[in-house]
Amino acid sequence: MAFLEIENLRKSFGQVAVVQHFDLAIQRGEFVSFLGPSGCGKTTTLRMVAGFEQPTSGAIRINDKDVTGLRPNQRNVGMVFQSYAVFPNMTVADTVGFGLKVAKRPTAEIRPRVEEMLKLIKLPTHAGRYPYQLSGGQQQRVALARALAVKPQVLLLDEPLSALDAKIRISLREEIRSVQRSLGITTIYVTHDQEEALSMSDRIVVMNEGRVEQIGTPFEIYNFPRTRFVASFVGTLNILRGRVVDPATGRIAIDGQEVVAGRGLADAKAGDIRSVALRPEAVTLQDQSADRNKLNGTIEEVSFLGSIVRIRVRFKESAISLDTFNNPGSAPPERGQAATVSFAREDLLALEGAEPS
């Protein structure tokens, strides 16, 4: 039995369905991210779990209790907001202890709990400060401590790092994950940043236009995207169009050159136009082994990015970007140079659905 169950959740505003057929079971202590572009329904779904939006239909169960009809202040879920939402009129200590005071816990219990939380977020000396005396990152840590102080069943984070600069984001996301692991608290994290989702999550729910595109571990989502959207949204991807030659053997022709796809063409017919995806890191100019796919083209662009050199190779109509590590011992190739790229068969993924020719 999962700890948090979301069953066939649906939300419409008038005629517009913003969340459709959302099903998810989250185990106790699991860290799950909702990942998708703006407007995909991830925040709306989170807010339904928190109780700030009422679902049009469906159910939400936490620890085997149906909370669908409960108000937010009856669900014991902690929430961290994008805008921090720390109380401007309260000190850090008062803010962190707010939920405990609302629950009428005795002062003898509140004080040590607040101190424990401040230590957890590494702000033990900031108890007497007000929000205007804190940086954005510190305010968000206080918001996290406030949410955790009441020992919620579930922790919900709505793009908590979006308002922070890049360096702080990286350090704070590691802190959030470390705190979550140490407390073992079931967590839902909403983000549009794939790097955040990939680095922090046990599982990722990729959403688009109110629907779930794919649910899986970061490894599965990145390496085995099931739809064109997931493939293009998560990570950088080369997407090529080809004509299926032989679905049984996985042979497909890209710009007149035949290659073999490792999987995904079994349901296709010969002559179908299909999109295939290839990660830049799977492509190389060096390895020309016989069992690898090869495509002949011309080097169109070379971008020196420091430790990485990004090369774009043009075929007739398609192009592939590949990344190689900078090698001080050999100069990067030049534009206009003929080049043969190679990649393993299993790295070429056919995306779902035939396309018009």
Added chain:
Amino acid sequence: MKRAKLGPWLAIVFGMLYFVIPLIGTFEFSLRVRRGEYSFDAYRTVLTDPRFQSSFLYSTVLALATIVVGVLLVVPTAYWIQLRLPKLRPIVEFITLMPLVIPAIVLVFGYLRIYNSSSLLPLTGSEWSTNLLLTCSYVTLALPYMYRAVDTGLRAIDVRSLTEAAESLGAGWPTILFKVIFPNVRVAVLSGAFLTFAIVIGEFTMASLLDRPAFGPYLQLMGANRAYEPSALAIIAFVITWACMGLIQLLGRGPAAAAGKR
């Protein structure tokens, strides 16, 4: 560059003279009770007048009651409009502007028609109920200023997120209003309170027609029957007003106000 700076300074100087010269004239006139020398006799007469003390006290108490009722009415209303019913904002703003359009004498005649001693709700039948009626009329008169001040204060904070944060921590509506919202609109509420105080202290029409011993009718009585004392009263009223403004500046300081500086 120098010519460009001269213009604004000239405007400031003329503006100050426009406000200060009549005040200086009034103050100077109020010192002229004794022929040939300046004295504070007019002030002594006013401040020792039992009617001044009682009417000022009466109006102050009513002002405080008006402020409390006004705050309890306006803050939750403005909060609810901002949080849940933003489409109603234009309608509510229109309603709060009505007291500026409808003359006070029309309002008080309406009161006398509805609440006279032979009506279903005879609020003019006793002193305490007439005081209550006067307080309600003052709340109405102060509504445009109180609502605007509070609405501006609420727009300066993230009402939705603060509410949701408090709710997610188990807080109910009373806790959210009194522990989270009210403290963060304190400066706005104080601004509205000051405006309310100034309106109530100087209000004449309603207090006079409802026959209450307020400061406004006392001012009018002094003005009709004495020469120098009205000027002294005017200066005293200004001093009280400036003192209120100073108190608001002082009490408005704090983390919430300082946060606005960040």
